Amino acid sequence: MYHYIINPNTKSSQFYSIEDKLKSKIRQLNIDGDISKTLYEKDTTKITRSAIKQGVQTIVIIGDDKTVNEVVTAIDSTGKTSIAIGFIPIDGGNSFTKLLGITNWEQACEALSSRRLYNFYPIYLNDNPFLNYCKIKPTKSIRIKKATLQLDGENELVTPMHTCEVTNANLHSSDTSSSLLIKITSNIKLGNQKVNKTTNKLEAFNNISQIRARLAVLETKEECIATFDGSTMKDNIFRIRLSQKPIKLIGLFKR
């Protein structure tokens, strides 16, 4: 049983241009179901919860990263792990549909029809789940002199920080095990080498720390803003952890 959630506010003109074709295609592939359009904020959450209560096993999202995030959050709040999530991109797809190997709506319909399920572990940022990408940076335009990143409760990285980005390492390679892939950029633009002012020699240099973990706590004195799959939050302590429960995604997975 499928339930389609459409956020027409995102790229609305493109959506209306394919709406009839899309409906015809899902009927043709025998993957039709109820269709809900979101009108107001938090509609996505309400629709998702209500659909799950009615026994829907597959939620299909036609919307942006924020819509995806709202659906994942709503499913997470129900505690159900059997619900599968599918995506139909409207105009070439968002960053997450690329992970699933889907670049257009027709391909997405074929993927839903073949129903290849894939276990994917969401990431929690201060207890808010997200699937794709999170970027943390100071609210003011400064470089933080000292950020502390505690890793898996054992190790610690102390570093200057301009931005911190977090994804699931599994997004980069399906062969690798799921873990947080954390990248901290300490400066804006510096290449692989710099001139040592004392010796005047060219030295190796890298301004990006990159590390994997299952649990991380980022702490800064300065207030930071985190942007994750279309949502934002402000804080100076961010607890980031990989979920222990996977969610089920439908895709083609040609990476």
Added chain:
Amino acid sequence: MQILKSIKSLLSNNSSTSIQIDPLSTVIASGAVFSGDLISENDIWIYGEIKGDISSQKTIYIRDGGTILGDIKSTTTNISGEVIGNIDCQDKVICERSARINGNIKSQDILVEKGASISGKIDIRGMDKDSNEEE
């Protein structure tokens, strides 16, 4: 001859600037300090400082300005920074000219560039003759 020199110069310039780091490698940037034991199944690149042991199933690169205060275990270790600790490598240790090592080295093979400094015992096991003949 002139063309050959130009090509050589071009190649040497490229090799010094284009460092390709795998997206899943662990990297500790310049100015960053990592405390604890660092274990990875992928390459590890150190430009900053490590206070603890590091271990990789692939290659560990300690770049110019990088410092390790701990032991190293890997398949290959390429050092142009500083190591205060013992090094145990399955295949090869490469000490570039800016390398400074204070500790023992155990490996199948070692390559030391002129200018590198090593203070400690070096135990080179060499290639296994039998396995060499089989190849």
